[in-house]
Amino acid sequence: MDDKAEASDGTAVASGRDETLDRRIGYRLRQAQSLLRARMDQTLREIGISVPQYATLELIRRALGVTNAQLARDAFITRQSMNTMLQSLQRRGLIERDAADDGGRQMPTRLTSDAEALLADAEERVVAIEAEMVAGMSAAQQTALLEGLDGLIAALRAPAD
Amino acid sequence: MDDKAEASDGTAVASGRDETLDRRIGYRLRQAQSLLRARMDQTLREIGISVPQYATLELIRRALGVTNAQLARDAFITRQSMNTMLQSLQRRGLIERDAADDGGRQMPTRLTSDAEALLADAEERVVAIEAEMVAGMSAAQQTALLEGLDGLIAALRAPAD
DNA sequence: CCAATGTCAGTTTAACTGATATTC
DNA sequence: CGAATATCAGTTAAACTGACATTG
Numbered sequence: 609m610d611d612k613a614e615a616s617d618g619t620a621v622a623s624g625r626d627e628t629l630d631r632r633i634g635y636r637l638r639q640a641q642s643l644l645r646a647r648m649d650q651t652l653r654e655i656g657i658s659v660p661q662y663a664t665l666e667l668i669r670r671a672l673g674v675t676n677a678q679l680a681r682d683a684f685i686t687r688q689s690m691n692t693m694l695q696s697l698q699r700r701g702l703i704e705r706d707a708a709d710d711g712g713r714q715m716p717t718r719l720t721s722d723a724e725a726l727l728a729d730a731e732e733r734v735v736a737i738e739a740e741m742v743a744g745m746s747a748a749q750q751t752a753l754l755e756g757l758d759g760l761i762a763a764l765r766a767p768a769d
Numbered sequence: 770m771d772d773k774a775e776a777s778d779g780t781a782v783a784s785g786r787d788e789t790l791d792r793r794i795g796y797r798l799r800q801a802q803s804l805l806r807a808r809m810d811q812t813l814r815e816i817g818i819s820v821p822q823y824a825t826l827e828l829i830r831r832a833l834g835v836t837n838a839q840l841a842r843d844a845f846i847t848r849q850s851m852n853t854m855l856q857s858l859q860r861r862g863l864i865e866r867d868a869a870d871d872g873g874r875q876m877p878t879r880l881t882s883d884a885e886a887l888l889a890d891a892e893e894r895v896v897a898i899e900a901e902m903v904a905g906m907s908a909a910q911q912t913a914l915l916e917g918l919d920g921l922i923a924a925l926r927a928p929a930d
Numbered sequence: 931c932c933a934a935t936g937t938c939a940g941t942t943t944a945a946c947t948g949a950t951a952t953t954c
Numbered sequence: 955c956g957a958a959t960a961t962c963a964g965t966t967a968a969a970c971t972g973a974c975a976t977t978g
Contacts, residue, residue, distance in 0.1 A: 636918040643925035753917030764804035
């Protein structure tokens with residue numbers, strides 16, 4: 609079946625071939641993430657941080673005293689990109705970095721108390737969005753979704769690892 | 770909430786609180802999408818297009834003759850951003866835009882035959898990645914995942930719509 | 931007049947590659 | 955020396971806001 613698509617007025621038309629976009633998991637993944645990101649952007653901007661900044665702060669809180677290079681690996685970006693991010697967070701007084709006590713070259717990163725407060729606020733907002741996002745789903749559905757995403761992550765990681 | 774985290778060597782440490790990152794759907798969504806995006810980037814670069822360009826071409830193919838403003842809405846970006854994207858695709862000979870036949874201001878977009886060929890190649894690569902990504906999951910699991918993502922999209926769309 | 935469209939201009943964010951110095 | 959780290963510099967991709975003309 610190759611069907612029609614009337615969009616005389618410019619309205620988007622879902623159409624056509626069977627295995628189009630709409631059936632694809634990757635497409636939906638992008639779409640869901642894009643929508644979530646927009647929501648997060650909006651609420652986080654109110655308290656003065658971006659989504660990547662928030663994500664970085666979360667990573668730092670989780671892995672206390674972690675170094676730039678390790679954070680970069682955790683976030684799947686280059687050392688250089690993470691370095692830029694950390695510098696901007698540092699300039700804003702959200703993190704501190706001292707040369708490692710072992711005299712090495714590493715500079716472990718710590719959240720300041722300002723950051724802890726900000727992060728608490730941010731997390732509350734983000735958790736609220738996430739709650740809203742799954743509100744209509746049963747616990748079983750949520751679990752299935754979580755496991756499905758885990759499966760994707762594991763499969764995508766395997767070859768690159 | 771001050772639990773231990775020994776990362777003397779810089780190794781990331783999963784740690785701490787119960788409701789940390791790792792339990793959160795949004796976090797996993799970002800992670801899965803980030804990994805998928807990296808894979809797509811890699812394979813699409815080989816044929817000379819980026820992920821956003823690929824996504825735009827798919828949108829155009831799906832909604833034949835659609836206009837800039839409509840594509841922007843479909844992709845959740847501004848008219849101006851989509852315009853830049855279309856201009857670059859046009860410069861590369863992948864799309865054509867003629868003033869609408871109705872004499873209006875709209876300029877419907879069409880794929881060139883070059884683009885059709887390129888898109889076929891791109892899609893094959895992307896579909897292969899997607900297949901690999903869900904290879905380890907049962908059909909039921911895949912369906913559950915798909916429906917879960919649909920649920921997220923619907924919920925996230927509602928308030929902004 | 932109003933709303934939507936297309937587009938120009940300038941800006942910002944967040945990534946990238948390349949190169950350099952340091953340190954174990 | 956080699957490997958990992960931190961960081962400087964320059965670049966790019968892809969989004970953004972603002973402004974303006976056109977068109978129905």
